[in-house]
Amino acid sequence: MKVLIFPTASEAIASVADRVLDEVKRKASAVLGLATGGTMEAVYDRLVLRAQVDDVSFANVKSFNLDEYWGLPPDHPASYHTYMRERLFERIDIKLANTRLPRGDRTDAAAECRAYEAAIANAGGIDLQLLGIGRNGHIGFNEPTSSLASRTRVKTLTEATRQANAAFFDRPEHVPPCALTMGIGTILDARACVLLAIGSAKSAAVAKAIEGPVAATCPASALQLHGDMTMVLDREAAVGL
Ligand code: GLP
Numbered sequence: 001m002k003v004l005i006f007p008t009a010s011e012a013i014a015s016v017a018d019r020v021l022d023e024v025k026r027k028a029s030a031v032l033g034l035a036t037g038g039t040m041e042a043v044y045d046r047l048v049l050r051a052q053v054d055d056v057s058f059a060n061v062k063s064f065n066l067d068e069y070w071g072l073p074p075d076h077p078a079s080y081h082t083y084m085r086e087r088l089f090e091r092i093d094i095k096l097a098n099t100r101l102p103r104g105d106r107t108d109a110a111a112e113c114r115a116y117e118a119a120i121a122n123a124g125g126i127d128l129q130l131l132g133i134g135r136n137g138h139i140g141f142n143e144p145t146s147s148l149a150s151r152t153r154v155k156t157l158t159e160a161t162r163q164a165n166a167a168f169f170d171r172p173e174h175v176p177p178c179a180l181t182m183g184i185g186t187i188l189d190a191r192a193c194v195l196l197a198i199g200s201a202k203s204a205a206v207a208k209a210i211e212g213p214v215a216a217t218c219p220a221s222a223l224q225l226h227g228d229m230t231m232v233l234d235r236e237a238a239v240g241l
Helices: 009-026 036-055 082-088 107-123 159-164 186-187 200-211 219-226
Strands: 002-006 031-032 063-065 067-069 129-130 153-156 180-183 192-195 230-233
Touching: 002 009, 002 036, 009 031, 009 192, 009 230, 036 082, 036 159, 036 192, 063 107, 067 082, 107 153, 107 180, 129 180, 186 219, 192 200, 192 219, 200 230, 219 230
Parallel strands: 002 230, 031 063, 031 129, 129 192, 192 230
Antiparallel strands: 067 180, 153 180
């Protein structure tokens, strides 16, 4: 695992955005694994800007997001579909038909999860997977005790995770109790992974992920097993190391 520690958040953010852009410059038909959450907002802002400045086209890029709330239709204001459209897809030339997130509004969750895994495989697998990290060490919505071999499935969210994401909803009780998420096994299949953590609130989870044992109690620790894994941190997120 490579660990990059930057003096400031903006340098860490720029490093991750530039890594994504470099992947698309290297391979115009790259398959990107994308993430949501507050941390990624600035990454997408920087990516949009750099794509314009460097004139990089996403027309042949495909993308798969990590997760979506179970029960939310794509046009719900707090859905990850809406987040991705507003923060990235509508600001670059990616074709919406080439972007995919798990659908939270299907009646058969298991069938949706199987179809999602099949779609990733059909696309040839993910070239570069972007990740954030939850304060409890979750990646995607793989909460602690998730199997390290897990595939895309429904997960029940912890109360702490629901609270951490409450700001994106009108009322805290509107945060859905469950989500569809790529599994840890699905994430580990990506050819390369980049995790971005900013701020002291993430420092305990970051220390466990990098220096702790590989354990289901800290899902991000499974990334130690990946052969091409980069952790990008600002100084505050790195204080526990
Ligand atoms: C949610 C997402 C994760 C993300 C995490 C951290 O739980 N499902 O993919 O990593 O939030 O989000 P933030 O960047 O807002 O701290």
